[in-house]
Amino acid sequence: MNPKSLPDKTIERLSQYRRNLLICLSQGKHHIFSHEIAQIHHITPVQVRRDLMLIGYSGTLRKGYDVRELIDLIGKILDTEQGLKVAIVGVGNLGRALIGYFSGKRSKLNIVAGFDNNPDKIGKIYAGVHCFSSEKMSEIIVQEGISIAIITVPAENATSVAEQLVMAGIRGILNFSPKPLNVPPHVYLEEIDMITSLEKVAFYVKKHL
Amino acid sequence: MNPKSLPDKTIERLSQYRRNLLICLSQGKHHIFSHEIAQIHHITPVQVRRDLMLIGYSGTLRKGYDVRELIDLIGKILDTEQGLKVAIVGVGNLGRALIGYFSGKRSKLNIVAGFDNNPDKIGKIYAGVHCFSSEKMSEIIVQEGISIAIITVPAENATSVAEQLVMAGIRGILNFSPKPLNVPPHVYLEEIDMITSLEKVAFYVKKHL
DNA sequence: TTCACATTGTTATTATAATAACAATAATAA
DNA sequence: TTATTATTGTTATTATAATAACAATGTGAA
Numbered sequence: 001m002n003p004k005s006l007p008d009k010t011i012e013r014l015s016q017y018r019r020n021l022l023i024c025l026s027q028g029k030h031h032i033f034s035h036e037i038a039q040i041h042h043i044t045p046v047q048v049r050r051d052l053m054l055i056g057y058s059g060t061l062r063k064g065y066d067v068r069e070l071i072d073l074i075g076k077i078l079d080t081e082q083g084l085k086v087a088i089v090g091v092g093n094l095g096r097a098l099i100g101y102f103s104g105k106r107s108k109l110n111i112v113a114g115f116d117n118n119p120d121k122i123g124k125i126y127a128g129v130h131c132f133s134s135e136k137m138s139e140i141i142v143q144e145g146i147s148i149a150i151i152t153v154p155a156e157n158a159t160s161v162a163e164q165l166v167m168a169g170i171r172g173i174l175n176f177s178p179k180p181l182n183v184p185p186h187v188y189l190e191e192i193d194m195i196t197s198l199e200k201v202a203f204y205v206k207k208h209l
Numbered sequence: 210m211n212p213k214s215l216p217d218k219t220i221e222r223l224s225q226y227r228r229n230l231l232i233c234l235s236q237g238k239h240h241i242f243s244h245e246i247a248q249i250h251h252i253t254p255v256q257v258r259r260d261l262m263l264i265g266y267s268g269t270l271r272k273g274y275d276v277r278e279l280i281d282l283i284g285k286i287l288d289t290e291q292g293l294k295v296a297i298v299g300v301g302n303l304g305r306a307l308i309g310y311f312s313g314k315r316s317k318l319n320i321v322a323g324f325d326n327n328p329d330k331i332g333k334i335y336a337g338v339h340c341f342s343s344e345k346m347s348e349i350i351v352q353e354g355i356s357i358a359i360i361t362v363p364a365e366n367a368t369s370v371a372e373q374l375v376m377a378g379i380r381g382i383l384n385f386s387p388k389p390l391n392v393p394p395h396v397y398l399e400e401i402d403m404i405t406s407l408e409k410v411a412f413y414v415k416k417h418l
Numbered sequence: 419t420t421c422a423c424a425t426t427g428t429t430a431t432t433a434t435a436a437t438a439a440c441a442a443t444a445a446t447a448a
Numbered sequence: 449t450t451a452t453t454a455t456t457g458t459t460a461t462t463a464t465a466a467t468a469a470c471a472a473t474g475t476g477a478a
Binding site for chain 1: 217220221224225228229249250251286287288289293295301302303305306307309310311317318356357359380381382383387389391395397399401402403404405406407408409410411412413414415417418
């Protein structure tokens with residue numbers, strides 16, 4: 001019920017549940033059992049039921065959960081009513097890949113601007129997202145009321161980009177650069193370290209060799 | 210000492226420590242305190258010391274840790290002597306971004322092949338990595354002794370790609386597609402769900418709004 | 419020499435997450 | 449009707465990770 005108290009991992013799973021529930025719905029499936037949800041995500045049915053208990057959702061005995069209702073409830077927890085605007089800083093391969101992922105997806109999260117300092121890219125439109133000069137970043141973030149930024153610039157620029165973003169009033173950052181960033185407590189930071197993830201895979205492969 | 214028993218999170222941090230220790234070394238810094246390492250990664254010095262304790266490394270009182278020695282020890286834990294070969298399946302924007310990240314990095318992990326079914330890409334070389342037809346995937350994986358694969362194909366192809374990879378003898382998979390994959394227990398699977406990560410950022414931004 | 423202290427190394431405690439155990443109940447079958 | 453069973457919902461236990469507490473010690477100052 002109270003989203004403040006939901007475990008971090010539950011939030012992650014809710015996002016994943018929703019994505020796959022939407023697929024179920026599009027396939028005409030209107031009810032689903034905990035063990036079916038579990039199977040899709042390769043977790044246990046108990047884990048699923050526990051998550052749903054935490055968000056205060058009840059299914060029907062021997063009938064399972066109402067897919068539509070569950071999607072809507074997850075939406076109430078994860079989304080804001082009017083949606084949040086996202087900027088992507090660094091329109092290289094990775095940046096464009098992300099723009100591609102998100103464009104078209106009906107969503108309460110919209111990438112509304114890209115920033116880059118490569119003159120060839122400035123003024124271009126990638127999958128519907130306008131690329132602006134990095135110099136205009138702060139200005140546009142404030143103007144547009146953008147609250148989330150995705151950092152996909154090279155490591156050497158990441159720190160200064162993050163500082164600018166914080167100054168411009170960004171409230172959440174998703175950092176893909178391998179450089180650990182330092183942000184004040186009112187800014188939520190999530191880091192995706194692809195190099196570490198690969199080295200981790202290698203470690204476990206080595207272990208079981 | 211015994212890498213079997215190292216906590217998962219410690220493995221992740223070791224990878225990150227090493228990356229930044231290499232930077233320190235290149236800047237001529239030969240000794241480092243736990244609180245310095247901690248500051249770089251925005252964690253506590255205790256956490257750092259605990260990790261180093263677990264790998265059986267001892268520093269010198271009032272002098273800190275020997276950067277070179279520590280890098281080498283982490284290498285002994287994470288790397289294999291002769292290195293492991295990596296394939297990247299899906300040479301779209303994301304695939305090329307990853308190739309770019311890894312190429313040039315001196316490393317025991319080398320991307321030795323890319324696979325795609327787009328005829329325009331087959332035969333091309335991206336940042337030193339040859340792109341082959343998906344049809345040759347199993348063959349080349351076996352031939353080259355590739356043990357790790359990175360999946361960067363669209364969701365609808367991910368499942369079948371994963372099956373082929375497992376059949377071909379791959380031992381570790383890093384999955385970037387938003388589709389949860391099912392692999393046998395002898396294959397290590399790490400999933401990076403970028404959409405969920407962004408939705409998580411949005412959730413915490415909403416929470417503190 | 420002796421004391422203070424910076425810093426490491428280790429154990430104890432707490433927090434977070436996952437799993438297991440089990441209680442409740444509606445649908446179905448006997 | 450009564451028993452069986454599939455399934456949900458909740459509490460209890462265990463596993464994992466992080467933090468805190470503190471013990472040990474070599475260095476430099478007095």
